[in-house]
Amino acid sequence: MPLHGQSYIAGASVKSGTEVFSAVDPQTGHTLEPVFHESSEKDVETALQAAEDSSSVFRRSSSKVRADFLEAIASEILALGDALLERAHRETGLPLDRLTGERGRTVGQLRLFAEVVREGSWCEVRIDTALPERTPLPRPDLRSVLVPLGPVVIFGASNFPLAFSVAGGDTASALAVGCPVVVKGHPAHPGTGELVAGAINRAAQAVGLPAGVFSFLQGGAHALGKALVQHPRTRAVGFTGSHRGGRALLDAANARLEPIPVFAEMSSLNPVFILPGALKERGAQIAQGLKNSLTMGVGQFCTKPGLAFVVAGEGGDVFRAELAKAIQSAPCGTMLHAGIGGAFATGLEHVLALPGVRTLARAEQSQELTSSQGRPVVLEASAETFASQPALREELFGPAGLLIEAKDRGDLQQLAEKLEGQLTATVHATEADLAGAQDLLAILERKAGRVLLNGFPTGVEVCHAMQHGGPYPASSDSRFTSVGTAALRRWVRPVCYQNFPANALPSELQNENPLGLMRLVNGQYSRDCI
């Protein structure tokens, strides 16, 4: 199936703009075929109108249809076979085995969300039955349920061409609840995007949903993104990317006549705290794990541990030596595109120019690196330098880490207090360390969305309990997650029905509980009829 280089609007391939762009293979620097057509403002209008027009059918679709839709998307993605993986590999430089795993994650995520939709209790039914005899005033019958917000705009991320892109977690969670989706694909992998968008279109057709429930716009212009966020039909936005990009979308959404929610997952240092007992007992093992986590995917994960704190003392030298050795022998890797490679190099240069920042170790390089290649590095600085240099508390996207030595536990807590919001925070500790770490853990609980013990933050599990989103600037609204089944909660709001007769109520709210949902009835959880 050759690529056509066009956008998909409500199932139809469209090229209305005059601008074109191409994908580039970051491994070779060569331009890839075909040429892609940048979407125009007219496309934004058409896509969002089609989304709106499909809205009422989609919101009333049964859970069965929506679950079937998600499963059909999963099947259609698998049916694309190796062609999808190969295109993604050429556009992103990510190895085929990683992309195979990422496809598994994407498909698994769609199927898990389908399961949640089929079960149905996610819509949080609350029922308070009428109390006609109550004095001084009777209580009416009140029943609330979550309903979809309406058309959602999703921005594809560069670092997960499948799992956080066209059919990634944002799209899957929005479609799961019945929100039409307009995706702006990431311009670094337009061919991958086109293939996946085609899969979603076929799935919508297969289950008989209106084509307008999904559109896919090609393009890289900032103006395109802004137009999508500002369009009056857009009811919410999902984004994964840089702090600057996320904040720009957030500001655009907040400046609207009617502000809309933006769920932006932006930047995180994912600090790791290595406590004295753990350092002494298994410093070398932690060093190895840290190196693996920070160089995994050439350091291009949002949960990359970019910062590690150790307390000066026994085991510190072994840890540093082991970390240095591990980094020296780590391979250089191809980054997602030359822009990211360039930003990594510039960012690193900037940090290294700060007084008090030293290089602990860099990966050995056997040959000249291209502009897309990332060379693993660990820097170090004193606690004072870290405290006085705000630039050290900014994310450096790529295979770089910063090691800070604290004088003691008190110092460690003060450093933790200086951190901004994080997606994750990790503590390595023995049982004895833990006994004295309650204050540190309490600080980290305030700073992060996920707190880990004796592990590494990369590898974000798609499950019910996952929280991927932390206080700003980790994400724009820490009350929500972009990974896991709770991600559905972002695209819905409650509606309360007062004194509706049974036949006018949505089936979720009927006395008979025909869908067998877990509901909160007069304050009690129950799957029973009323």
Next chain:
Amino acid sequence: MPLHGQSYIAGASVKSGTEVFSAVDPQTGHTLEPVFHESSEKDVETALQAAEDSSSVFRRSSSKVRADFLEAIASEILALGDALLERAHRETGLPLDRLTGERGRTVGQLRLFAEVVREGSWCEVRIDTALPERTPLPRPDLRSVLVPLGPVVIFGASNFPLAFSVAGGDTASALAVGCPVVVKGHPAHPGTGELVAGAINRAAQAVGLPAGVFSFLQGGAHALGKALVQHPRTRAVGFTGSHRGGRALLDAANARLEPIPVFAEMSSLNPVFILPGALKERGAQIAQGLKNSLTMGVGQFCTKPGLAFVVAGEGGDVFRAELAKAIQSAPCGTMLHAGIGGAFATGLEHVLALPGVRTLARAEQSQELTSSQGRPVVLEASAETFASQPALREELFGPAGLLIEAKDRGDLQQLAEKLEGQLTATVHATEADLAGAQDLLAILERKAGRVLLNGFPTGVEVCHAMQHGGPYPASSDSRFTSVGTAALRRWVRPVCYQNFPANALPSELQNENPLGLMRLVNGQYSRDCI
């Protein structure tokens, strides 16, 4: 207990500012004793620092302590006795029986929230247990629970001096989850605020919580409100009031380096749609109910039905005549303060000057009205006028309603489509009407947070299923409610604990489920141990 006219910061009465102001009895226009001291920026700093300092103790307090706290606040409010009601009556002009009812609502709300906190399942525990044997990768143990955001700033509302003010739903829900609260009292009822703030202080002391969990600042300056929203310690904001005021706070919060959530409940027309069968069958009765609802509390409820649509046809004349008669004999009432009385008069003048707007009926007045008095009125206009005049779609706070005649059901739907977001939308319909009203109901479900059949929107029940909050501009974030037990959800965010040993986990997350919570364990709802 004489009033001291000062703010309360962490339990201590404070007057640091140089500016003073007084309450005015809207019934007489006379200034009330004592003079109140406007809070300074220094007070903002002290109050938020005290809130932050109390944060870690408060967030770790047991549900029992927090429930006891809420119940103690309720008891302390009741212990204020008639002095509270009398002061509130003098400051707001609201009748004593209404204030007695509002006190009951306030106390009942505190007790209901205490019950929810004691039961404990509101914190939405999600647990996915480890799968160490899973291939290709094991699954870690992941457990999430809602934790408090931190210090919350609440703005007291003028129209509910008890239920939406110092110890109202916003404060009660934030304290329930363990967020310290700084209230800026409404300057129209500072004495009422001082009394209630004293009650909260005594309650905190009685249950042994740090005094910093609650502060109360007096003042009316916009700069004070802005300073509270901009303060770096503030983690969230609650507000009930005008669209202009809410939007200003929202913009200030969004312009912060770290934006924070603002829950602002702002403005709503609460449209009522009277369908042909209902109009014919019981037009007179609906007219009477509409008059009662729109003049209740001198039209100063956020759910006042400010707009009614009828379809031209049988029963229309009877309905109009009955509504006119009811309005003519409705009493004029004292509004909350001269500012609101003035805004009502000016707003009404502005609307009446629009071409095509006529007066259907005004309350008869036996004597000259003071500037604080509101005179009930119903205006009417054609569907075309309504469609072409955006000013008719703005809230007019006070006892005024607008009646629009639609040609037919299609016309009615088009009018509904033109509405902005609403707190409520109401339909009066017979069973036969309803059969043909699915499209209209679907539109209203998109426009409003609560949809009512054959009732009136005033009288917002405090219960589990209530949704008080709708699409913008009804509220700033339709995903949340400011009334009912789901209001707790505004002040929390999930934190996920990965691979924590049992003794380091919060008790909510322990295998033994010592609190007996309903939890989502591996995707299944259960109160069992693991």
